Amino acid sequence: MKTQFKTLILAVSLASLTACNANSKNRTQDLAISEIVIKTTSKDKNPEIKVALLLDTSNSMDGLIDQAKAQLWKIVNELSYAKCEEQSPNLKIALYEYGNDNLNADEGYLRQVIAFSDDLDEISKSLFSLTTNGGNEYCGKVINTALNQLEWGDNKEDLKLIFIAGNEPYTQGNVSYKDASKLAHQNDVTVNTIFCGDYNQGISTKWKEGADLTHGNYMAINHNEATVHVASPYDDKILELNEKLNTTYVAYGSTGRAKMEMQAEQDSNARSYNKANAVSRTVSKSSRLYKNSSWDLVDAEKEDGFSYDEIKDSELPKELQGKSKSEIKTYVEAKAKTRKKLQDEIATLNLNRRDFIAKQTKDSSNGLESAMIKALKSQAEQKNYKWE
Template structure:
């Protein structure tokens, strides 16, 4: 595919078209850095993020840029926790930007809350320095930081951190998890204003009620069948496949929401799944040895291997289509059940989705 792209690029140049290399070679990208306060009082925030990650992903499945589905990358920090090194600002990077959402979910479930100093300016500054932010202007870059202590704590000035982000076209959205009338909220509002983002107040302790539907059992069944289309390869194969099963279990009753995400174009596992890896041209099938492949593929000829992968790919597409249909029916059912019973309190997913819809649209992305 790369050779075809090179030919296309050379052809367009010869025709005199003014086409930039970034437009010719790369999809648009959505980069989201999530910075979570993990002090003692934030158990509710962490729980909401764990259960609502898939709702946020699902809200983006209809997004396009220039007619294509963009790449989605998520990074995760937690901060304000005495278990974390004080010399590093009581914060840690759990994962850098990745398109492998199971890894993000795994890291969310690894967080243990504990009291600590909550240095918002420091963790924002760390995210700006440590993460591999795209340099392409057409891409969307955003930070969501959530917490409940004063925004101006710590030795790193929050103003400098936020203004640096804004100067790099990285939006900063702030989410205050506390009394909306608290004076501590003031600088959280100022942080969003200076960061050219939005500010929200949520009830982080609210438990989101799961609404059962007649489609849930079928979604769970087809989700498990979807897992059977993945082909573990290389040293990450068994690890990735096991992680997929664990995160299914962690989803619990939210498996329907996770199932919808797994049926979308954002659910990619090229580091361990051979179907995705070949699709993204990370590996060449002819170069893999039997030791790199699952037992079922060992001893096959190259033609047989290609046929085996093609069958899995075709089956995956079929199951994903079934899951999308079931999840749409479930969404319609849930909407009917909740239409007259809105609880009126914002949660992490609702404010995150609200901000993303507005900000992505302003950046030239479209919701179909």
């Protein structure tokens, strides 16, 4: 995909070919040959995990936003280990903010920050753009808006989840949360509610009922709890490899340079929390979920239909301008080989890092990351997703 935000487009004709559910295999095989003949230009499509994150950005939610910024890469890394039978699911994340008085009152004090995207740098940038103010928190309205605006698709094997977090009554606003839940259920979308405060208070203000209506998880978190980042003996080496990894990107096109600068900016944002968080981002960058085909030639070459003939010489980096197609391909292939070697090194170090951290900590956190991963795994298991 070559659009900046990489909006999700579902190839409906191939939906049955990507089924996770073992029970669907027979009917998939019956349709496979005819669909391949008819849709010769369609790509094989892995299952997808689609997560819409709806965050309350009213005055009291600074801690929630801080947790989201600090824990994004841990969540992404956990999802990178997911398997659906023999396939590795892709990840799409959308972000909304609501309950902020700086937002348009006529639209319900909410805003789509980013539509479904697999551009992890754009998602990180969007999170770091959030500020708090106000407000009026209308849960039913923001859920309804996310359901109507986003491209959820109709593949029954995709995992489609909403996570809404806030601390005011779930019942506020002129859109009924019950109607929003009904719409979610009709679209095979599970709504998970995260109340920022006392567990029983969340129940009395209907946050649990909001989750129950779509068979989602209700969770209460301490949104003011500081994120704990555990240092490991492998961190310095992983960060050193990150610097080398950044040199393997070959920016092209009208946005290439800006996107490379954004990559560096998000590295800096991750480091703003501490070294361990920067390490988590590096691990994400070395995973299959970090894709940059819209501006990086190494990733672009992996896309079906990519051609150097479509790129103007002026859109290439200076070191490749005036070079022949074969010279460019040789250069890019060398970068790809170096990147793969670095990614493998990072992955090996990260296995040791994960083991070290597991021995140092107990899973006692009640923060955003813990709540989301718990819900994701429990609901993914119902569609035969497993974790490596």
